[in-house]
Amino acid sequence: MGNLFEELKSYQAKDIYPFHMPGHKRNEAAVDFLPALAADITEIEGFDDLRHATGILRESQEAAARLYGADETFYSVNGSTGALLAAIGACVRPGGALLMARNCHQSVYHGVCLRQLKNFYLYPKIVAPYGFGGAIFPKQAEAALAAHGEIQAVLITSPTYDGVTSPIRKIARIVHRHGAVLIVDEAHGAHFPFHPYFPESALEQGADVVVQSLHKTLPSLTQTALLHVKGERADRERLRRFLAMFQTSSPSYLLMGSMDACIRRLQKDGERLFEAYAHRLKGLRRRLSDLQYIKLVGENLAGQEIAADYDRSKLVLAPPPGMMSGQGLSRLLREKYRIQMEMATKGYALAMTSVADTNEGFDRLCRALEDVEKEWRKAGRRPGKASAYLQEDLIYGEPVIPLSRAAEMEKTKVPFFESAGRLAGDFVYLYPPGIPLAAPGERITPAFLEAVQGFWAAGLSVQGIFPGPERSVAVLKCAPEEC
Numbered sequence: 001m002g003n004l005f006e007e008l009k010s011y012q013a014k015d016i017y018p019f020h021m022p023g024h025k026r027n028e029a030a031v032d033f034l035p036a037l038a039a040d041i042t043e044i045e046g047f048d049d050l051r052h053a054t055g056i057l058r059e060s061q062e063a064a065a066r067l068y069g070a071d072e073t074f075y076s077v078n079g080s081t082g083a084l085l086a087a088i089g090a091c092v093r094p095g096g097a098l099l100m101a102r103n104c105h106q107s108v109y110h111g112v113c114l115r116q117l118k119n120f121y122l123y124p125k126i127v128a129p130y131g132f133g134g135a136i137f138p139k140q141a142e143a144a145l146a147a148h149g150e151i152q153a154v155l156i157t158s159p160t161y162d163g164v165t166s167p168i169r170k171i172a173r174i175v176h177r178h179g180a181v182l183i184v185d186e187a188h189g190a191h192f193p194f195h196p197y198f199p200e201s202a203l204e205q206g207a208d209v210v211v212q213s214l215h216k217t218l219p220s221l222t223q224t225a226l227l228h229v230k231g232e233r234a235d236r237e238r239l240r241r242f243l244a245m246f247q248t249s250s251p252s253y254l255l256m257g258s259m260d261a262c263i264r265r266l267q268k269d270g271e272r273l274f275e276a277y278a279h280r281l282k283g284l285r286r287r288l289s290d291l292q293y294i295k296l297v298g299e300n301l302a303g304q305e306i307a308a309d310y311d312r313s314k315l316v317l318a319p320p321p322g323m324m325s326g327q328g329l330s331r332l333l334r335e336k337y338r339i340q341m342e343m344a345t346k347g348y349a350l351a352m353t354s355v356a357d358t359n360e361g362f363d364r365l366c367r368a369l370e371d372v373e374k375e376w377r378k379a380g381r382r383p384g385k386a387s388a389y390l391q392e393d394l395i396y397g398e399p400v401i402p403l404s405r406a407a408e409m410e411k412t413k414v415p416f417f418e419s420a421g422r423l424a425g426d427f428v429y430l431y432p433p434g435i436p437l438a439a440p441g442e443r444i445t446p447a448f449l450e451a452v453q454g455f456w457a458a459g460l461s462v463q464g465i466f467p468g469p470e471r472s473v474a475v476l477k478c479a480p481e482e483c
């Protein structure tokens with residue numbers, strides 16, 4: 001292994017096709033980009049100031065607002081992470097509560113801890129047999145809001161990392177009826193408004209604050225995100241204030257220039273680019289659907305009691321049970337076919353596509369998977385039954401002590417396998433996608449230990465467990481009944 005600088009310098013030449021973020025896919029033909037040194041300036045005359053934008057940056061953010069149909073749009077150079085922290089800070093006042101989906105990204109949990117908020121959870125169903133989270137449904141939101149009058153904001157991740165969307169329009173009506181603000185983490189949905197092949201965006205469906213990572217699904221540099229506001233429910237001055245708190249005071253012009261270029265390209269040419277992308281993507285999905293062993297998951301989730309809609313830019317590829325794991329497929333694609341997937345679990349490998357993908361990239365993926373299947377056929381292998389898919393349920397901890405209080409309590413380390421019954425002292429999560437399996441204050445159950453063991457056996461990366469001969473985990477020092 002060389003050093004980071006050298007590795008990065010030589011990586012492009014290795015010709016490994018990126019089915020992962022960022023959405024510019026390092027495709028110079030599809031992206032307007034700036035030379036790094038020349039564009040790396042500071043707030044010199046003529047270049048405005050992100051925290052008090054009145055000139056060229058204000059105009060750029062206004063262009064983004066017009067493109068997305070927001071009343072106001074703010075740039076974040078600290079990704080959706082910074083924007084979500086700001087949204088939570090602005091929309092929930094001290095003493096108030098946040099109602100959040102349990103499959104929210106870790107930044108939402110961090111927001112609760114930082115602001116010492118009360119929080120309640122909405123649990124998504126798990127999409128069996130693949131093990132990823134489904135949608136949040138209106139009746140869940142209604143019940144929680146009716147039960148807890150102190151909820152000031154509701155935060156839902158839609159789409160999820162795997163492409164599942166929730167019925168935002170119906171949820172928005174309920175949230176508003178209860179006098180709360182609806183924040184949608186649409187980090188993976190910045191491309192939604194540009195073609196009807198993709199789900200309807202949260203902003204169109206009545207969300208008050210919507211956070212999107214430009215870098216995840218559009219041609220823009222890593223760390224670039226948008227925070228949109230619509231209507232008067234969210235206080236814009238507070239949003240501005242909290243965005244300044246959660247971002248550097250030296251926002252990179254390279255990043256802001258990249259956002260500006262992305263917005264302008266979409267404004268000018270978005271319709272044509274997305275028409276072509278949707279057309280190519282449909283062709284790719286058709287070809288992948290013809291595979292006999294590997295299942296392209298997703299299309300049939302929409303409209304069922306599991307998803308409101310499904311983002312077809314995501315390719316969830318499930319190899320046959322008993323023949324190969326998702327990680328095995330991902331490894332094979334990288335080593336033999338020079339294709340890098342976004343992530344893989346036991347049950348599936350996930351490829352992310354974008355408007356910057358090339359025909360050559362799509363074709364390489366199809367040919368690789370067709371070749372893998374040809375080898376399996378030659379070897380006389382038979383796919384197992386669907387019921388044999390491993391049920392990789394996400395076993396969340398059981399909340400006992402409020403998250404923000406537990407995060408500040410004294411902790412100790414105990415051997416992982418002796419931790420059942422104790423209350424988690426820190427976050428334990430699979431990365432990616434960074435959704436906590438256990439959060440501080442949640443009871444560690446035997447089922448949770450078993451699930452984590454399963455993740456290890458599958459070679460997945462579980463963060464928050466200390467390595468060593470006897471793996472250990474942080475728990476609250478107090479005995480659960482005395483905390």
Ligand SMILES: Cc1ncc(COP(=O)(O)O)c(C=O)c1O
Nearest residue numbers: 078079080081105157185187213
């Ligand atoms: C659903 C979701 N929300 C928010 C984030 C944070 O986004 P960013 O990396 O732009 O800070 C992620 C990152 O993976 C995510 O998957």
